[in-house]
Amino acid sequence: MPHDCKVGSCGTCRFKLVDGKIGELSPSALVLEREELAAGYRLACQAMPRSDLTIALNAPLAMQSTVEDYIGTIIAAPRLCQDIIGLTLELDRPLPFSPGQYADLTAPGIEGPRSYSFAFAPERGEAQRLEFHVRHVPGGLFTDWLFGQDRTGQELRLSGPFGQFRLKDSAAPMLCLAGGSGLAPIMAILQQARAMGATRPVTLLYGARTRQHLYCLEEIEALRAAWKAPFEFVPVLSEEDVDSAWAGARGLVTEPIARLPDQARSEAYLCGPPAMIDAAEAQLMQHGVLPGLIAADRFLDKSTVR
Template identity: 40%
Template sequence: MLGELFGRGKKSFNVTVEPFGKTLSVGKRETILQAALRSGLAYPSECRAGACASCKTQLVDGSIKPLTDFAYVLDVDDIKSGTFLACQSLAKSDLTIRVDSLRDGLKPIKPNVFGGEISKLNYLTHDIQEVIVSLDGEMDYYAGQYANLTVPGITESRSYSFASAPEVKSNTVVKFYIRMVPGGEVSAWLASGECLGKAIQVEGPFGIFGMRESLSPIVCIAGGSGMAPILSILEQGVLNKVDRPLVYLYGARTQADLYSESLIFDISKCWNSSFRFIPVLSEEPDESDWDGARGLVTDHIKQIDDFDLQGAQAYLCGPPPMIDAAIPILNNCGVRGRDIFYDKFIDRSHSPEMLS
């Protein structure tokens, strides 16, 4: 009786999610985010590894069990107010929680599972491939979102952002930019070339990253395959005739690591306001013919000429160290925390382990 009173005898808990007004059944070994996504709820999420804070949630009533230390990504005020990460929390009792909806009133798209076939591969750099997947149905998604890909012989799925804006009429072909991770199983499978024509599973869409409605200037900062979601939202911005000044800082090691420059040039010509692309190279040889920006991409945030960051919106995609370094610099330049949106690209070797 006492076990039931304190929740120890229950196999699952009821979690009411506001403002969706939906009640979930959450298993004792299941995170709140896992249960929400399993139920088809368009719950805000990005990395699912406790690093990006996209799934931060307000605890209204009940108690949870944290699986990681929230202080790594949440500030003190958030934690004091009962904010937690849904991807790193188990329910200890029946709960009532509150979470921000998708974004800007967009209708949530319920994730679906599609059969797919890898129809084209193209090396963009020595370690980034463009992967084209043909689907067995039409997949709706918003620019900036991602999908989970499951490939033959590898049990766990991998998450990749869409690299282009959704088609207006039909989305039966989707594009991803995938970095070849040393020792990565999916990377090795793609690099072998044997994947062409092979069947895979594509589940999605997921995530809340994407351009918010505003009249403010835009600064985009990306590195590596973080180019993918930025291109997706920029293409959507062209389609939506967005009329906002924009600067795009992109960090790479050398000239050989730059890609999609012609596509960015085309976007800049169609953009309804000023558009500047500033590639920054961190390891380009001193004796090369490169006359562009050098150093870390974050070092150039304060050096953007004729662009007032005060009150701007920032969109960041790439490795966690880059994003962690950029945020305080943006804050110091007058970009408010609520106007900074980011998608941290984390491979599985950097995902926090669940506590027992």
């Protein structure tokens, strides 16, 4: 079943209830349009079957990725910046996935999986060695465990791939906006676009707290140098010391959107904290970008789910 957030906020799991009865954990009306509700659409992740059901999807299930379970061993976990680790896992067998998708990881002794986006584009559509960018959430069970000590050699359970956040087949300019470790799937998507020989202009807005929270700068520069069209990279710092030597942009990563020329023609890819994405979506729509041209991946956690 196609899904992303599993908490009734993204709408990816919408299905048409043709026959049967369901109960709802949270009302589909919070996400779906009035016309969709009237046509019988509901959210699968919020639906409890109360009878046998007949349902219809908007795309054939055969087009969805096959989710499988894997065992992964941590082979490296270097710090990429002050609060992000580059988690490298070696799997028991190759996993097929599309850039932009994510996997669910479960650590021993920690209840329930946590989702992490693949941070690279696989060469032939699959990979056995995976990399994730994991940001430390103080007080968070999985990230406290990972950052607490060297976990090299530790086994994790992994299932995936999940998610509908992907590169779209288009020639429109790309406006990418990432906050913190939200850069991971954006890098994967841009790597894929470069490998496909994309000639689309790119603007990459990247939000971090301070210079110590910036990472992937060399990889971004390599992408920019190899890109076959204009590629503008704009790092934006929200908490950099006013007296520091930083000469780049300051403030919220969403603020430069208003100054970009011709946003309405762009296709937007947004990834990071939910509040950042909500603000970016509102700004983009205010500047004429149609909702269908905005793809977003919200890094929801237990503090942000309803």
